[in-house]
Amino acid sequence: MSEWGDSSKRIVFFGTPELSARYLKALLDNGLGVVSVVTRPPKRRGRGSALSPSPVEELAHLRGLQVLYSFEHLKPESYDLGLVVAYGRIIPEAIVNSLPLINVHYSLLPKYRGAAPMQWAILSGDHISGVTLMRIRKEMDSGEVYAQEEVEIDRLYLSELAKVLTDRGIKMVLKWFMRSDDWISKGVAQSGEVSYAPKLEKDTFFIKWDRSATEIERVVRLERAYTLLNSRRLQILKGHVVELDVETHLRPGSVVRDNQISYVVCNGGGFAPEIVKPEGSKEMSFEAFLQGHRELDLSFS
Helix, strand or coil, X not given: CCXXXXXXXXXXXEECCHHHHHHXXXXXXXXXCEEEEECCCCEEECHHHEEECCHHHHHHHHCCCEEECXXXXXXXXXXXXEEEECCCCCCCHHHXXXXXXXEEECCCCCCCECCCHXXXXXXXXXXXXXXXXXXXXXXXXXXXXEEEEEEECCCCCHHHHHHHHHHHHHHHHHHHHCCCCCHHHHCECCCCCCCECCCCCHHXXXXXXXXXXXXXXXXXXXXXXXXXXXXXXXXXXXXXXXXXXXXXXXXXXXXXXXXCCCEEEECCEEEEEEEEEECCCCCEEHHHHHXXXXXXXXXXX
């Protein structure tokens, strides 16, 4: 093999969560020359607040790789190539300019540049999303594109979409990183309308029942949606839109108990929660939750 397909080429991997670790494992399992990882420092998690390393760090230690927490200890001249997947920090311009860094981005760039492309695709009601293999440049998510693949995302929840895009992204990375030509210099400039996907604010996940059922369903698909009942949080983990045969005069947030299905009144329709998680309790069906609140005149905030 020649330059970029040579497994002796030294790769530095930037990543932190479990999603990133899947890419790192694929590179290692296919004999590509990862020698170091850069990841976020261990965090205190769970009872006892013991320090817990990131999934990427755990895998790196198992495979005998050098682990770095800061850019100060990274020497770009020690590597030929870098892969960045959900690292979580902005990489300094000096490193970007001195080492080819490749990024996997979960949108069809230049659409949805930023931290939350999958979330914004769902919230916007997009039917198509995708994954892009690109080069990192100084401006966020603006670098040359090597490859893109589209996927249909109708009805997919966030974790489902992440899995689909990760499966596609891993195949894409392996295909390009195992090429035998100098593909690094052959990226194509992005074209089309630029849009942005900033990190979501916490109130995005609070269900506002005066919105349409379709909009509420999109929020639920983000898997962090919640509402309030008597000032107590109720997470709604899964649900679907209900088409009403007649117009209801109940106010949004009112619960309608039907013989076949129970739903919450929205603007111009209804939304039927399927799986919920009351505060301080375990997950359960919405019907089971209602059975425990028959004495209440349910009305959500």
